[in-house]
Amino acid sequence: MTVAPERPTRDWPYVAPPQYEGSRIPSPIPTVLPLPEALAQSGDVLRINFGPNHPSTHGVLRLIVDLDGEQVVGLSAVIGYLHTGFEKTMEHKTWWKCITYPERIDYVGYQNNELTFVLAVEKLLELETPDKAVWMRTLLCELSRIHSHLVYLGTSALELGAISMFWYCFREREMILDLFEMVTGARMHTRYFQVGGLAEDIPDGFFPECRKFVEWMPRALEDYLALLDRNQIWLERTKGVGLLSADDAVALGQTGPVLRASGVDWDLRRDEPYLAYGQLDFQVPVYPNGDVYDRYRVRVDEMRESTRIVDQCLRRLERLKGRPWIVDDRKVVLPPREELHTSMETLIHHFKIVTEGYRVPEGEVYVATESPRGEQGCYLVSEGGPRPWRVHFRAPSFVALEATATCTHDALVADLIAIVGSLDAVMGDTDR
Amino acid sequence: MAKRLRDYGLQSERLLWPTKGPSRFEEELGAEELERALGLTTLEKAMRWAQTRSMWPDTFGLACCAIEMMSIVSARYDIARFGMEAFRSSPRQADLLIVSGRVAHKMAAPIRQIYDQMLEPKWVIAMGACASSGGMFNNYTILQGVDRILPVDIYVPFCPPRPEALMEGIIRLHEAHLAGVPPAYERKEVAT
């Protein structure tokens, strides 16, 4: 049974020639690098367990690795150590309460998950959110993207030995978390997006602080490039390591920075615009080589582009001060509290929404957004009741880990760490 | 009259000779009260002081709380002030297990194995709501609190706790240990 797909032509979105000949996807099982028979017989192979608790901060991933000296000759991944049963739990909560859960799935880019779920519910309700909410959601999602890439860069560099990057990246991360706390009240897991818009209005002090951040960030990015990009050790450890060709990446369902680093020009923000991305001016970085270095460069360039997007959103939001931040549909959104004293209908609406919850029409939707890890999708089936019938999240990290075996072709143990770090898998997203 | 060493309750063979004059040591110090010149303590207190000032945690990040645990190592909420920035990868070298994140059933056996590999004295902090009690997840796969399988010393609430909250928990652990509270494995069984 062949697993290598045949590609008749190469045109857009492929922007690079193939990085290697043919396909490196292992067979028969695409996600397991099989141990060659000859080596297995020789008795020289050491099978070790990169157990669920290992010092890199990627969470609870278990890799069963066969080693011949330093060379990795067999690999299989075991996941499920953080399976939380999000999908089942959300079937038992009302639509309002459900919004708290998706954030904890990808706990590093948390606002994107919330956004995907909220957009799916709004699609079923056919609800149009006001401008202010659209632009603020865009801004917060881009800040979330910068936050996620900073955590990736800090921890990846830490694992490869560039330890001081961790402190530099987390310095900027603290600035972003301060912005989140200013707007939403919490550093992580903000739960600020509501079906219909935002939960609260944007405080006035946010705009000057965000502008300060936008002005500081490009200088910080110059710092990172100065620390890493001209560092010979970093270049030797990341260039040419973990190659993934464009065809293999598409066959393996990769999306996001992993796909763009393999030379496929595909970004949901530009190609299937949602929120305000259709009105924004930004570039999508695409690199041709498909190795760890290119994935790192894609993410650093994405941070720069995200800062530009945040700048544009800020300018737009400053003109929208005083406008509504949530849609006024009383069947779905709580009415303003002042009206509760005077209007009977408002009281009834409030009561119905708080006790039973609003109902979402029957149907099924699949909504995909571009999270920092790739295409985050939410498949939602509603029966017409106050609770979801089926919620499923298409997790980009789940799919990214399927590519581990393909990337680890002729790799050493040290390269394996670099590869798993560059795929940027968050275990909450993988195991859900 | 200057206090002698035996007035402090210290035993030594010189004290068996009660009529002996002050020793060279006591003359050199020349202090009225020895407390002015020496720090006196018990061996237990000294050990506790040393253990508190360098309690090294194990790298045990499970989920979202792990990200906040990483941020206490960062420069703003610097935990190196307490001597704890050295996160040991091997449980055999670690003193403190900060269970940061939700514990799935599949992960329960590895956690217990890691706890058993740690050498005594060892402490456990259940960080966050999920580790303390299962948090917002009350289902077939999440352990309702890591104290089902491990004896826990300190519970830090919130989802996820702010870095300052985690540091408060760590400081309270230090204070409890300095005051002589034994680690949890001596005090309690795991909850059933």
Added chain:
Amino acid sequence: MKYESLPGFVEERVSFGETTVTIEPDRIRDACLQARDELGFSMLCDIVATDYLGWGGKGVSGYIATASGRDLNFPSTQGLQTLPELKPKRFSLSYHLLAMRQPPERVRLKCWLDDGEQVPSVVSVWPTADWHEREQFDLMGIAFSGHPNLTRILMEDDWEGHPLRKDYPIGGEPVRFSDAQ
């Protein structure tokens, strides 16, 4: 429309701007192959199984209308009072496909299964289906024939039962003052 040429085609439906094509379960692999090669759907985004046990049993009535039926200040507006549409079999298996071209195109291929019915695996069409199918086998109990490694992936290897089915309890422990459980 253009999906009629897919092998095993049953019907095509458009709702909420999305196209859903129903395919016979035993022809799904051929349909996927044709979708990939001739229609250009080069990426498989997701494979999702849904359990419809107990669907429509409660008879949903009351306000369930779309935006055109809602009225702002009249809470007694019933809108459209409908029962959810009945489903042909217990499980549905949805394949979400993406064609990366301008304009991009997405389609959902759906097949309906009974409990215990086997469906051919699409690992040979898109290798990414490997873990997606394992996950649906693990959580929903859908058996894929021809899958190279159909074992549990998220739950422990000796777990009994398929947690996401509707007849599997949520588990957990009883909590005071909370509903259900």
